[in-house]
Amino acid sequence: MLKVLISGCNGHMGRVVAQVCREAPDVEITAGFDLLGAENEEFPVFSSPAEFPGQADVLIDFSSPAALPGLLEFGTARRIPLVLATTGYSEEQLAAVDTAALTVPIFRSGNMSLGVNVLTALVEKAAAALGDGFDVEIVERHHNRKVDAPSGTALMLAQAAAEGLPYSPEYVYDRQSVRRPRDKREIGISSVRGGNIVGDHEVIFAGRDEVIELKHSAMSREVFASGALRAARFLSRAGVPGLYSMKDLVSQII
Numbered sequence: 001m002l003k004v005l006i007s008g009c010n011g012h013m014g015r016v017v018a019q020v021c022r023e024a025p026d027v028e029i030t031a032g033f034d035l036l037g038a039e040n041e042e043f044p045v046f047s048s049p050a051e052f053p054g055q056a057d058v059l060i061d062f063s064s065p066a067a068l069p070g071l072l073e074f075g076t077a078r079r080i081p082l083v084l085a086t087t088g089y090s091e092e093q094l095a096a097v098d099t100a101a102l103t104v105p106i107f108r109s110g111n112m113s114l115g116v117n118v119l120t121a122l123v124e125k126a127a128a129a130l131g132d133g134f135d136v137e138i139v140e141r142h143h144n145r146k147v148d149a150p151s152g153t154a155l156m157l158a159q160a161a162a163e164g165l166p167y168s169p170e171y172v173y174d175r176q177s178v179r180r181p182r183d184k185r186e187i188g189i190s191s192v193r194g195g196n197i198v199g200d201h202e203v204i205f206a207g208r209d210e211v212i213e214l215k216h217s218a219m220s221r222e223v224f225a226s227g228a229l230r231a232a233r234f235l236s237r238a239g240v241p242g243l244y245s246m247k248d249l250v251s252q253i254i
């Protein structure tokens, strides 16, 4: 049995992760963490990882960047691998994740769905094939509760395009403040927030007289939760410290 801890277990994603774990015959939920720790009929919920007295095989986190220091301390001290799916980390927090990954296996991705990770590979290929003849723009759409912008996925897609392009691009988030024609070396990133949109990402390659659009739409949160559980199984098998991403997982699947 894979013994899983769920961080952010009372949230929208945490609840779907618990459901996906419940349906998996090889998985057992050991405990949950959330700001409001509470007894839950199925597993104990602690208000911080430090309060958890037991052991587990892996932790899956969909919560908030504010939870990161406690999770890294917990993972490194107890040698529990971490699947970090939360988005909106600062540069300093990303550096702290890199450091912790020297001690414990960590899997981090701004999007745990298989589809977006295939899209990421396609974007890199398209950018390399189209070169500097096409302008790259990214549009992401999410529900009205989302705190961070741009989305973690939009940043992943921008990075994938940058890896394919023959130049080092500058990301432009706010065209209102840019009073000049579009520079060739820009990647524009636009965010839309509304209703209960689960998550849409569109990468537009606009050239002279032709436009290519690559798009992914998530229809439910299950795609992220299932991907996170797949990452958790991968991490528990990996055994050695390191920073892993969907690239490592997708390369095993496709």
Ligand SMILES: NC(=O)C1=CN([C@@H]2O[C@H](COP(=O)(O)OP(=O)(O)OC[C@H]3O[C@@H](n4cnc5c(N)ncnc54)[C@H](OP(=O)(O)O)[C@@H]3O)[C@@H](O)[C@H]2O)C=CC1
Binding pocket: 007, 008, 009, 010, 011, 012, 013, 014, 033, 034, 035, 036, 061, 062, 063, 064, 065, 066, 067, 068, 084, 085, 086, 087, 088, 109, 110, 111, 112, 113, 152, 224
């Ligand atoms: N990588 C991926 O594939 C995906 C990533 N995400 C990311 O996951 C995160 C959570 O999303 P979502 O479930 O929609 O958000 P929710 O707000 O619904 O859930 C977050 C949960 O985490 C709790 N929480 C907040 N701060 C802390 C903390 N410091 N310690 C422990 N728990 C905390 C919240 O408690 P309270 O409500 O009391 O504040 C809440 O229960 C976001 O960063 C989102 O971008 C989402 C979907 C897919």
Ligand SMILES: O=C(O)C1=N[C@H](C(=O)O)C[C@H](O)C1
Binding pocket: 087, 110, 111, 112, 142, 146, 150, 151, 152, 153, 154, 198, 199, 200
């Ligand atoms: O907050 C969300 O909901 C989502 N966040 C992730 C992101 O920031 O890209 C992934 C997904 O699109 C849903």
